[in-house]
Amino acid sequence: MKTKSNIERILESGGFVVTSECGPPRGADPEVIRRKGNLLKGVVDGVNVTDNQTSVVRMSSLSSCLILKEMGFDPILQMVCRDRNRIAIQSDILGAAALGINNILCLSGDHQKFGDHPKAKNVFDMDSVQLIQTVKLMRDEGKFLGGEELKGRPVLFIGAVENPFADPFEIRAARLGKKVKAGVEFIQTQCIYNMGRFERWMGMVRDRGLHERCAILAGVTPFKSVGMARYMKNQVPGMDVPDEMIERLKSVSKEKQSEEGIRICVETIQRLREVPGVRGIHIMAIEWEEKVSEIAKAAGLLPRPQIT
Amino acid sequence: MRLSYPTNVKIVKVPCTGRVDILLILRAFESGVDGVYLAGCLEGECHFLRGNLRAKKRVQYVKGLLEEVGLGSGRLEMYNMSSAQGQRFAEVAREMTEKIRVLGPSPVKRRGDRSKVKG
Amino acid sequence: MIVANRKSLEEILTMLKPYKKVLLLGCNECVTVCAVGGEREVGVLASELRLARAKEGEEIEVREQTLERQCDHEYIDQVRPFVGDYEVILSMACGAGVQYVAEKYRSKVVLPAVNTTFLGVTLEQGVWLERCQGCGECVLHMTGGICPVARCAKSLLNGPCGGSSNGKCEVDKELDCGWQLIIDRLKELDQLDRYEEIIPVKDWTPARDGGPRKRIREDLRL
Numbered sequence: 001m002k003t004k005s006n007i008e009r010i011l012e013s014g015g016f017v018v019t020s021e022c023g024p025p026r027g028a029d030p031e032v033i034r035r036k037g038n039l040l041k042g043v044v045d046g047v048n049v050t051d052n053q054t055s056v057v058r059m060s061s062l063s064s065c066l067i068l069k070e071m072g073f074d075p076i077l078q079m080v081c082r083d084r085n086r087i088a089i090q091s092d093i094l095g096a097a098a099l100g101i102n103n104i105l106c107l108s109g110d111h112q113k114f115g116d117h118p119k120a121k122n123v124f125d126m127d128s129v130q131l132i133q134t135v136k137l138m139r140d141e142g143k144f145l146g147g148e149e150l151k152g153r154p155v156l157f158i159g160a161v162e163n164p165f166a167d168p169f170e171i172r173a174a175r176l177g178k179k180v181k182a183g184v185e186f187i188q189t190q191c192i193y194n195m196g197r198f199e200r201w202m203g204m205v206r207d208r209g210l211h212e213r214c215a216i217l218a219g220v221t222p223f224k225s226v227g228m229a230r231y232m233k234n235q236v237p238g239m240d241v242p243d244e245m246i247e248r249l250k251s252v253s254k255e256k257q258s259e260e261g262i263r264i265c266v267e268t269i270q271r272l273r274e275v276p277g278v279r280g281i282h283i284m285a286i287e288w289e290e291k292v293s294e295i296a297k298a299a300g301l302l303p304r305p306q307i308t
Numbered sequence: 309m310r311l312s313y314p315t316n317v318k319i320v321k322v323p324c325t326g327r328v329d330i331l332l333i334l335r336a337f338e339s340g341v342d343g344v345y346l347a348g349c350l351e352g353e354c355h356f357l358r359g360n361l362r363a364k365k366r367v368q369y370v371k372g373l374l375e376e377v378g379l380g381s382g383r384l385e386m387y388n389m390s391s392a393q394g395q396r397f398a399e400v401a402r403e404m405t406e407k408i409r410v411l412g413p414s415p416v417k418r419r420g421d422r423s424k425v426k427g
Numbered sequence: 428m429i430v431a432n433r434k435s436l437e438e439i440l441t442m443l444k445p446y447k448k449v450l451l452l453g454c455n456e457c458v459t460v461c462a463v464g465g466e467r468e469v470g471v472l473a474s475e476l477r478l479a480r481a482k483e484g485e486e487i488e489v490r491e492q493t494l495e496r497q498c499d500h501e502y503i504d505q506v507r508p509f510v511g512d513y514e515v516i517l518s519m520a521c522g523a524g525v526q527y528v529a530e531k532y533r534s535k536v537v538l539p540a541v542n543t544t545f546l547g548v549t550l551e552q553g554v555w556l557e558r559c560q561g562c563g564e565c566v567l568h569m570t571g572g573i574c575p576v577a578r579c580a581k582s583l584l585n586g587p588c589g590g591s592s593n594g595k596c597e598v599d600k601e602l603d604c605g606w607q608l609i610i611d612r613l614k615e616l617d618q619l620d621r622y623e624e625i626i627p628v629k630d631w632t633p634a635r636d637g638g639p640r641k642r643i644r645e646d647l648r649l
Contacts, residue, residue, distance in 0.1 A: 081581075082581070086628065108581055108583060108586075108588045108589075109581075110590065110597070111580055111581060111590070111597060111598050113598055114597075122581065124581045124582050124583065125628070125629075125631070126628045126629075127581070127583040127584055127585050127586065127588075128585075128588075129584075129585035129625055130584070130585065130625075130627065130628045133625070133627070133628075134628075145628060161589065162589075163589035166587065166588075166589045166590065166591050166592065167587075167591050167592055167593055167594060167604070167607065168587070168591070168594070168607055168610055171587075171610055171622060174622055174623060175585075175587075177623060178585055178623065178625055181623075181625060182625055190589060237589075237590040237591075237592045237597040238589045238590050238591070238592055238597070
């Protein structure tokens with residue numbers, strides 16, 4: 001084992017991993033995180049905290065991770081390249097490790113035009129692939145990007161994201177290959193609705209042997225309503241929602257739609273467990289964290305091993 | 309055809325409305341005219357193929373400038389007609405004159421004095 | 428060429444409020460090519476200024492002068508004989524030109540009539556597109572001749588990001604995803620294996636980030 005990460009530990013022992021997400025508040029109230037954390041107790045092996053997701057200002061991922069760590073979770077720090085240059089990035093990596101955070105998820109980040117401060121300057125001093133390289137360099141070689149030695153290596157389990165539903169499809173496995181080459185150890189995918197396309201992507205990934213060099217956690221998100229499904233289909237880039245799912249939600253009454261959405265999610269998880277190379281599930285229930293426990297239970301993912 | 313049309317319409321002959329430049333129209337307004345209109349061939353029948361389409365775009369553009377400047381876009385128009393349509397020509401002249409009469413004299417007009425066109 | 432957008436008439440009139448005698452300077456190079464600050468546009472702006480002032484019953488004298496360029500001393504010098512007759516200079520050149528005129532005529536207020544935007548190309552008459560960000564370290568040989576810094580909204584060197592959809596960028600449905608273009612081109616050139624190479628973090632010192640830049644050729648200095 002390279003790190004103290006709970007996810008790494010479970011993966012090494014051949015287990016199936018369950019992770020989820022917490023969205024921090026648009027304010028300085030730590031109770032919001034604590035409340036969300038409480039909903040996930042005993043349900044996850046690791047929990048992501050998003051980093052100003054969709055470029056909307058929220059409490060920082062690092063501080064929220066610390067609050068969750070104090071509650072007994074093994075948090076996953078999400079770090080985007082949009083807002084920080086390499087100096088701040090390396091500094092935050094050291095800080096996270098010092099505070100006992102064991103996992104980092106490296107992302108490029110949504111463009112600032114989507115958020116509440118579209119006039120901001122964007123940074124993108126590096127991209128997600130280079131960020132992965134940076135963490136690996138600091139952890140395994142004890143060096144800064146500039147080449148100098150650092151004292152006290154940050155020990156973090158390195159993760160990233162891949163989206164099998166973004167274009168161009170043909171290079172999505174090659175892109176994962178780049179991240180693996182850069183040093184990524186686990187991947188969380190964008191939420192999956194189109195199983196066919198996901199399975200094709202996994203085929204390409206397996207052909208390159210990437211599933212053995214990093215752990216792929218398949219992402220799922222339950223639909224709250226047919227409106228949400230339509231929104232995700234039409235308004236969110238890089239999302240592939242098949243029409244059959246929309247039809248399925250439409251076919252039930254309004255009050256029953258969220259129940260159906262959960263059912264679809266549970267079925268998806270069960271199908272994903274059968275896909276060779278999938279080593280875990282990442283449940284993203286945006287502003288619906290209370291359902292994660294129900295979903296995990298229905299999908300037969302509980303109980304989770306104790307976090308030591 | 310010897311039809312009559314209002315005497316306040318001064319005609320500037322050009323080989324094609326495509327010859328009419330943005331600056332030509334603006335300078336006309338600078339000199340104090342109350343309105344300007346272009347009479348071009350029917351769309352699709354431009355003798356020089358697309359000149360009247362270029363003119364149409366320029367007229368739209370200048371209408372925007374006239375709004376910004378405060379003269380209003382109504383003082384400039386583009387009309388299309390064939391050279392055989394004498395009646396239409398007279399009709400348009402009357403129509404435009406009436407339009408401008410309602411809008412009133414151009415606020416840029418200086419009594420008597422022809423203001424300098426070039427600085 | 429350098430591409431710019433004309434400032435609104437409202438903004439220009441506000442800048443010119445205190446002045447009655449204006450020297451309007453156009454430029455015969457880039458801003459002519461992108462139809463924003465050449466001789467014709469000088470004529471149009473001068474006309475607009477006169478009309479707008481006349482409408483308010485106010486005076487303005489605008490001298491229209493288009494220089495070959497405003498980024499070379501010799502051309503800016505040409506207005507020296509009459510620059511003293513004017514209260515203010517309104518330049519339609521790019522930011523470089525405006526500044527150079529200001530540096531030469533230190534006692535004169537020099538105002539910008541355009542917003543300088545990008546280095547670009549002409550797609551067709553009336554349409555100009557950004558192509559280059561002047562990052563100072565060209566990588567076009569690695570990306571099939573398409574720039575990841577200028578044409579990717581996030582300047583990713585190992586793109587595309589997860590927001591690329593149907594060849595379009597997440598920022599704008601009409602905007603091509605720079606990395607889709609690069610991948611397509613690499614395919615056409617039979618260089619798709621280049622895509623597998625990780626491009627390391629960029630050195631931004633030769634870009635704006637390193638501070639204002641200069642270029643010197645000693646052999647040309649007199």
